[in-house]
Amino acid sequence: MAKGIWVFAEQRDGKIKKVTYELLSAGRGLADNLGEELCAVLFGKDVAGAAAALGEYGADKVFVADNEKLAEYTNDAYVNTLFDLAKANEPNAILFGYTASGRDLGASIAQRLETGMFSDCVSVKVDGGQLVFDRPLYAGKAFVSASCPEARPVVAAMRPNVLAINEPQAGKQAEVVNVEVSGDIRQVIKEVAMAISSRPELTEASIIVSAGRGVKAPENMKLIEEFADSIGAAVGCSRAVVDAGWYPQAQQVGQTGKTVAANLYIACGISGAIQHLAGMSSSKCIVAINKDPEANIFKVADYGIVGDLFEVVPILKEELKKL
Numbered sequence: 001m002a003k004g005i006w007v008f009a010e011q012r013d014g015k016i017k018k019v020t021y022e023l024l025s026a027g028r029g030l031a032d033n034l035g036e037e038l039c040a041v042l043f044g045k046d047v048a049g050a051a052a053a054l055g056e057y058g059a060d061k062v063f064v065a066d067n068e069k070l071a072e073y074t075n076d077a078y079v080n081t082l083f084d085l086a087k088a089n090e091p092n093a094i095l096f097g098y099t100a101s102g103r104d105l106g107a108s109i110a111q112r113l114e115t116g117m118f119s120d121c122v123s124v125k126v127d128g129g130q131l132v133f134d135r136p137l138y139a140g141k142a143f144v145s146a147s148c149p150e151a152r153p154v155v156a157a158m159r160p161n162v163l164a165i166n167e168p169q170a171g172k173q174a175e176v177v178n179v180e181v182s183g184d185i186r187q188v189i190k191e192v193a194m195a196i197s198s199r200p201e202l203t204e205a206s207i208i209v210s211a212g213r214g215v216k217a218p219e220n221m222k223l224i225e226e227f228a229d230s231i232g233a234a235v236g237c238s239r240a241v242v243d244a245g246w247y248p249q250a251q252q253v254g255q256t257g258k259t260v261a262a263n264l265y266i267a268c269g270i271s272g273a274i275q276h277l278a279g280m281s282s283s284k285c286i287v288a289i290n291k292d293p294e295a296n297i298f299k300v301a302d303y304g305i306v307g308d309l310f311e312v313v314p315i316l317k318e319e320l321k322k323l
């Protein structure tokens, strides 16, 4: 019988990503409820040292594949290795972050294991012995609760920044199980081009200042960037800003951009089209600055400022400095 809640641990350069701790915290509750083990799966190169943190955040066991061939994410190396591991251990569920690699690996492993995948889930609970996932539909207009009583393992990708992180238990150790890399690896990563920025990564940021067409010109993005830097925020933008060539697509928030769930999302000159809301409406506190009092963004905003962003942003920046 399939047993065990697994969390795929994402890392970069041996540093565990925040979404992994979110998954472990949710996974701990699920495992305790079902009376099963919580296992983390850690792949990469020179990552074995990171297993200790996974134990402190709740994992009972950590499967570690520490190998040169896993230094960068490739679909075939990661899927082959995870497939053999899952086949040998028959987990009840495998949870991924709804991130670029989590989406790719989750969907591929679900296909190889002949099961399904719930993507972009915002919560999970146990009901009647089954894992029940909530996920948004129609760009966030509705939510569906879904479970998978038949196939195992249940594969799901959870939206980053939505699940709470439990306090780590210092010194709590997980059993470490070393794993070999499996199968033929045909994909080779020749180069990784990383955007160099001192700002937080959009999907992990706790504060985001986001710009819409209301900024009017690319040079005005400086105003948004300076405001963001003054409060340690990431910079996001709407698709209109990307389409106009004012800001990189990597910073686009929305249906065809990144999905974010910040503690504070400040929308500057964004109208609140449904495709934009799909990417940010699960943020905990939304502040909208827009000169049109009828703008749709005010329907989801916790605080709305009707005004010209070129006047409001500098005032906000100065006032927040005083805090």
Ligand code: FAD
Binding pocket: 211, 212, 213, 214, 215, 237, 238, 239, 240, 241, 252, 253, 254, 255, 256, 257, 258, 268, 269, 270, 271, 272, 273, 274, 275, 276, 279, 289, 290, 291, 292, 295, 307, 308, 309, 310
């Ligand atoms: P606008 O809708 O033009 O709004 C600009 C706002 O700025 C207005 O509300 C205006 O009142 C306000 N404004 C103007 N001047 C000022 C000022 N000085 N001070 C304050 N406010 C001011 N959009 C996304 O954002 N992300 C997506 O991922 C995305 N995916 C899409 C996918 C599809 C398939 C489609 C069809 C569309 C998608 N869109 C997406 C586009 C979306 O429909 C909207 O066109 C877009 O979000 C509008 O961007 P905006 O709010 O910046 O611009």
